[in-house]
Amino acid sequence: MPDPRARRGVRYPVTALLAAAAAAVLAGAKSLVASGEWVADAPQHVLAQLGFETDRLTGVIRPSHAGTIRLVLLAVDGDILDTAIGHYLQERRPAPEPAAAVRRAIAVDGRVLRGSRTPDRAATALLAAMDHTGSVLAQRQVADKSNEIPAFAPLLDPLDLEHTLITADALHTQHAH
Numbered sequence: 091m092p093d094p095r096a097r098r099g100v101r102y103p104v105t106a107l108l109a110a111a112a113a114a115v116l117a118g119a120k121s122l123v124a125s126g127e128w129v130a131d132a133p134q135h136v137l138a139q140l141g142f143e144t145d146r147l148t149g150v151i152r153p154s155h156a157g158t159i160r161l162v163l164l165a166v167d168g169d170i171l172d173t174a175i176g177h178y179l180q181e182r183r184p185a186p187e188p189a190a191a192v193r194r195a196i197a198v199d200g201r202v203l204r205g206s207r208t209p210d211r212a213a214t215a216l217l218a219a220m221d222h223t224g225s226v227l228a229q230r231q232v233a234d235k236s237n238e239i240p241a242f243a244p245l246l247d248p249l250d251l252e253h254t255l256i257t258a259d260a261l262h263t264q265h266a267h
Contacts, residue, residue, distance in 0.1 A: 109140040110125075110129045137153055182225075194255070199220075199258070201218070230245045239262070
């Protein structure tokens with residue numbers, strides 16, 4: 091069922107919709123329906139923090155319909171979103187300690203997303219770079235019918251790798267890497 095507010099010209103900021111989808115997943119939602127239900131049940135102060143706008147007439151935040159969130163998620167380029175989130179997390183990273191001998195460590199590993207396989211689609215595989223404090227710095231989707239090797243260099247390209255030690259699976263012991 092389409093969102094009735096969409097006919098009245100109500101628009102939702104894309105950042106609010108993406109933040110709501112991410113918050114729903116972090117809260118345990120495992121499907122688009124569950125994400126929509128989480129957003130519909132979220133308290134007003136949470137919706138405000140996610141970036142939804144208050145209706146000027148009523149003073150109430152009315153979140154988007156689950157179908158709207160689904161359409162936004164389908165339209166988003168995953169690699170561009172991952173790059174933007176990676177840049178955001180890089181900016182939030184604490185400044186390195188002044189000791190010149192300290193090396194930053196980044197682990198690169200791939201995973202298959204649980205529950206992503208459907209009868210007509212292969213499971214989604216991701217390659218991620220994570221620092222040893224637990225922050226995901228970058229993430230890329232591995233192309234279908236491929237492996238992690240072609241995604242390795244593009245994953246690390248946007249990162250500052252000066253004074254960095256990278257750990258990875260034996261699969262990545264390639265000359266180019």
